[in-house]
Amino acid sequence: MSEEIVFDCLHAEIVNYCLDNRKDQNDLATLEYIGFTTGYRLNERLTRDVTRFKDELETMKFICTDFWTLIYKKQVDNLRTNNNGMYVLQDRAFRFLTRISPGAKQLEQAPKFVAFTCGLVRGALSNLGINSTVTAEVQTIPACRFHVEVNRS
């Protein structure tokens, strides 16, 4: 019996709550926002004693390793970048997708299992001074790609 299930269950309930049809604030944006604030604060505590990262890529690597491991008990499997502010983080067994079975109908439901994490990554980066847009792409459950676009303005 792992203590991870506490986090899993709480996440599941927030998904349900945010996407409850009876509510008017029935959208993924709320879920993304809860992820954002959670990620922002988590990183505040996680990086308290860490020296500043030397550049954007170092920061991104930290998200893929330490940050991801803290939350999902594994690292991101693959990180790619075009060296111009675009990053793709691939997780071949994304935790919130490992319990649902593959299939067209399940794939339709995928956005609600990744919205929180899009916000989480955006919030974690924001805390480290990087403004970004994060989207997710699920092609085959439980694999997921998170696309991070750094906003340089």
Next chain:
Amino acid sequence: MSEEIVFDCLHAEIVNYCLDNRKDQNDLATLEYIGFTTGYRLNERLTRDVTRFKDELETMKFICTDFWTLIYKKQVDNLRTNNNGMYVLQDRAFRFLTRISPGAKQLEQAPKFVAFTCGLVRGALSNLGINSTVTAEVQTIPACRFHVEVNRS
């Protein structure tokens, strides 16, 4: 760096989200409800391989030990009952209150840090066939008493 902080941070954000002044659903009931559904599902998984409890007191002891430890990394310090459906669970260092400093102003804020857990206990009991009303009483931070009243109707 404990993995517990993930759960802590997520809880903190849900508190903020549910009690956000800009929202119309600005009340503790929402928080209690999220706790209820979380507790219900948690116990569903936690008691899957457990034999049925012989009576209400046994069930309550399970909440005070295994269930509490899973979530708060410690047991309830004291359990009292009037043997007629009333139970008082005392936690002398309740996790969500350990990070706020004692004081009158902080005490005023206490309800928002205990509402989720009231729901959590109610949900866990409901999953085990016990309908109850759960309230919390904070007299000295970080100590907290949870009052469980079993509804026998």
